[in-house]
Amino acid sequence: MYTERASRLAGAVVWTNVPSGPGTVRVLPDGCMDLLWHEGRLLVAGPDTRAYVAEGVPGRWAGVRLRPGTAPALLGVPAHELRDRRAGLADLWPAARVRRLAARVNAAADPADALEHLALDLAARTGPPDPLLGRIVAALAAGRPVAETADALGVGARLLHRRSLAAFGYGPKTLARVLRLQRALALARDGVPLAETAVRAGFADQAHLARDVRELTGLPPRRLLG
Known part of the structure; x- marks a missing residue:
């Protein structure tokens, strides 16, 4: 339990x-x-x-x-x-x-x-965590592109990548992909149809959502959610 x-x-x-x-x-x-x-x-x-x-x-x-x-x-x-x-x-x-x-x-x-x-x-x-890290997560969780996130935070792409590796374990593109997966799963579990979930979570289409879910979780979306 x-x-x-x-x-x-x-x-x-x-x-x-x-x-x-x-x-x-x-x-x-x-x-x-x-x-x-x-x-x-x-x-x-x-x-x-x-x-x-x-x-x-x-x-x-x-x-x-x-x-x-x-x-x-x-x-x-x-x-x-x-x-x-x-x-x-x-x-x-x-x-x-x-x-x-x-x-x-x-x-x-x-x-x-x-x-x-x-x-x-x-x-x-x-002590308190570096506020920059929370801003990185918030931007990527909202679906902002990595380059746009770096510009908005006033850090270069290389620095953003180094900070992400140390803080999150992988680069910002992988972190964005993981956070997008979590957005999609939250929507789908709330009953949003998969096609609409794909659009709202930031995927190109439902097929893109299905590929990412399978690659990141090892299962197709309907089996995972079931």
């Missing part, structure tokens, strides 16, 4: 999942990174360029899904180093520190709450 709620950390989501049995888990790319807890271990889910597909792992999961661009500052690791990866936090930080943090989360009545506290502590230590 999966549940989620808004976090006290701005833009983040706290979630828990207890798989009901064996089966395939498909995590769709959304530009986010997650701080994870699973049966006593702390992990990090990097930004995905394609759907992450794995067989259901038994046991309880908890996570804090961090909005695009915020995790690298908290973790001290550029996002592109974690692209398409699930890594133990001990692979990124000193093992002794991770053991102390894991013990704190393991001792909590609710690991998800403890994980949220950990994320809040990290955010307090690192």
Whole structure:
């Protein structure tokens, strides 16, 4: 059973999942990174360029899904180093520190709450995120072209690409594509027909939408939504 709620950390989501049995888990790319807890271990889910597909792992999961661009500052690791990866936090930080943090989360009545506290502590230590990153996400999420976004923000294309790799894990064109996918899925799940969804989400046509959905998720739109 999966549940989620808004976090006290701005833009983040706290979630828990207890798989009901064996089966395939498909995590769709959304530009986010997650701080994870699973049966006593702390992990990090990097930004995905394609759907992450794995067989259901038994046991309880908890996570804090961090909005695009915020995790690298908290973790001290550029996002592109974690692209398409699930890594133990001990692979990124000193093992002794991770053991102390894991013990704190393991001792909590609710690991998800403890994980949220950990994320809040990290955010307090690192300070507010660079506002430029939020402006990049907002522009691309609204469907603005990459070149137009760079001009509007007063940064060159090369600088925008470098900042995007470090903050989001991939360049702005890939980020725009992932955010467009999320726009389309939100519309389709609200009952908007696929042809209209394609136009409103910024695709050339429904065939373009279908190709992108299949490439990014591994499934055709109707099967994915079904």
